Amino acid sequence: MKKIIISVVLVVLLISVGVYFLTRSSSDTITNTQDQNGVENIDQMDEEQEVVVEDETRTVIGSSVEGREIVAYHYGEGDKEVVFVGGIHGGYSWNTALVAYELMNYLETDREAVPANVKVTVIPVLNPDGLYKVAGKVSLFTKADIATSQAVVTSGRFNANNVDLNRNFDCDWQENAVWQSQSVSGGSSAFSEPESQAFRDYVTANSPESVVVWYSAAGGVFASNCHNGVLSETTALTNTFAKASGYPAYQTFNFYEITGDAVNWLAKNNIPAISVLLTNHQDVEWNKNKAGIDALLEYYAE
Numbered sequence: 001m002k003k004i005i006i007s008v009v010l011v012v013l014l015i016s017v018g019v020y021f022l023t024r025s026s027s028d029t030i031t032n033t034q035d036q037n038g039v040e041n042i043d044q045m046d047e048e049q050e051v052v053v054e055d056e057t058r059t060v061i062g063s064s065v066e067g068r069e070i071v072a073y074h075y076g077e078g079d080k081e082v083v084f085v086g087g088i089h090g091g092y093s094w095n096t097a098l099v100a101y102e103l104m105n106y107l108e109t110d111r112e113a114v115p116a117n118v119k120v121t122v123i124p125v126l127n128p129d130g131l132y133k134v135a136g137k138v139s140l141f142t143k144a145d146i147a148t149s150q151a152v153v154t155s156g157r158f159n160a161n162n163v164d165l166n167r168n169f170d171c172d173w174q175e176n177a178v179w180q181s182q183s184v185s186g187g188s189s190a191f192s193e194p195e196s197q198a199f200r201d202y203v204t205a206n207s208p209e210s211v212v213v214w215y216s217a218a219g220g221v222f223a224s225n226c227h228n229g230v231l232s233e234t235t236a237l238t239n240t241f242a243k244a245s246g247y248p249a250y251q252t253f254n255f256y257e258i259t260g261d262a263v264n265w266l267a268k269n270n271i272p273a274i275s276v277l278l279t280n281h282q283d284v285e286w287n288k289n290k291a292g293i294d295a296l297l298e299y300y301a302e
Contacts, residue, residue, distance in 0.1 A: 061123070062198025065160035068128035070198045072121050075107040076114035080300050081208040083121045084293075085199070088165050088213060088262060090130015091156020092281070096214035097131060099284045100124035103293060113294070115301035121208070126195055129160040153281075159195055163187045166215075167258075168196040169265035171226040177259050186260045199262070203271065209300065210237055210272040213263050214289075219279035221292070222250045224261075226268035233272040237296065241274060244295030245288040 059072045072083075086100030087093070104122050107113055114120050125131055134156035157179070158164055167177035167186035177186035191197050203211070210233065221242040223230045230251055242249035253275070258264070266273035276292065278285055 059202075061202040062194055064127070064129045064195055065193070066129045066132075068132065070123065070126060070128065070195060072123045072202060073104055075104075075120040075122070076116075076118050078115065078117040078119045080117055081119045081121055081206060082296065082300060083123065083203070083208045083211045085123045085126055085211065085213045085262075087125035087127050087131055089157045089215065090125075090127035090159070091132075091134025092130065092153055093157070093214075093216040093278075094131055094134060094153075095216055095278055095281060095284055097125045099214055099278065099286060099289055102284055102286045103289075106290065106293075113297065115297055117302045118297055118300050120297070121206075123199070123202075126199060127159055127165050130156045130158055130165075133160075158184070159193055161185075161187070161193060163193050164260075165193060165195050166262055167260035168193050169200075169260045169262045171261055171264040171268045172258075173260040178257055180256055190260065196262070200265075203266070203269075208271065210234075210274075210296075211263065211266050212237075212241070212274055212276055212293075212296070214276050214278065216278040217280045218255070218277040220248045220250050220277050221245070222253045222263075222275040222277065224263035224267035224273040224275070225252065226264040228268065228270075231267065231270065231272050234267065234274065236299070237272055237274050240295050240299050241276065241292035245276075245292035247276070247288065247292070 056077075057074050059074065060069050061072050062070045064070060084100060084103060087097035089096070100122055101124050104124065107120060107122075134153050162185055164177060164179060164184040164186065167174070167179075167184060168191065170190040173186055173190040175186050175188065177184050187193050187196075191200055221238050223234045223238045225234075235251070238249050238251070241247070263273040263275050276289065
């Protein structure tokens with residue numbers, strides 16, 4: 001039954017993403033090319049071109065291994081930039097992409113949600129190839145597909161080079177990494193993958209006030225740390241989001257060893273960052289996350 005639910009919700013994800021971009025297209029100043037699954041593509045990109053600012057609301061920060069755009073969307077014009085990231089684990093944690101799209105719809109619907117001194121940036125899908133890997137293969141119409149859907153979803157955690165992007169950042173990076181009890185690739189070196197490079201370059205160029213990254217599934221808000229102690233601002237963000245959302249707050253992630261983690265790399269560079277782990281791999285838990293987001297934005301309001 002669980003596997004059937006996974007297939008159904010994947011279709012909902014594709015429809016939701018497609019509807020979002022369909023409603024957005026009339027206001028975009030540059031036409032976007034998208035594949036059948038609603039994930040943006042670019043046919044050709046100069047490999048040396050890292051960031052393309054198309055307008056004040058949309059920045060192409062890079063492209064995936066298979067050439068899909070990685071896009072950051074901007075809301076508000078304040079000096080304090082808060083970044084939200086979904087889909088780092090692509091099709092394995094596809095609900096993290098969907099909650100990011102929910103945030104985008106919310107911010108476009110309620111223009112008063114972003115305080116005047118704040119700029120919100122949303123990167124809804126950092127691993128578009130991993131999302132496509134699942135969205136392109138799971139079918140509702142054959143028992144064989146449903147029977148193997150869990151394996152397909154698991155493979156969607158990795159990018160097209162079969163690298164776990166959340167093991168590819170420069171904090172305790174290891175080539176031979178671990179996910180739970182499973183060995184995974186951390187890449188040939190820290191930032192060997194174009195997706196992690198794109199995020200690194202955007203953060204380095206813009207120095208955001210803080211970063212929130214969605215994962216699934218453990219149900220909690222986790223502080224970041226890379227052997228330099230948890231920043232006091234990170235603790236404040238962890239507690240603020242947790243109190244408002246109802247998720248429990250944790251100062252450390254100690255379920256198993258993590259190497260090359262994105263938020264811990266941010267901590268290494270003194271950027272406050274938290275991981276928000278959804279409770280399972282199916283639900284968006286939008287009301288909980290909206291409450292946490294509103295509390296964070298209020299925290300940064302003057």
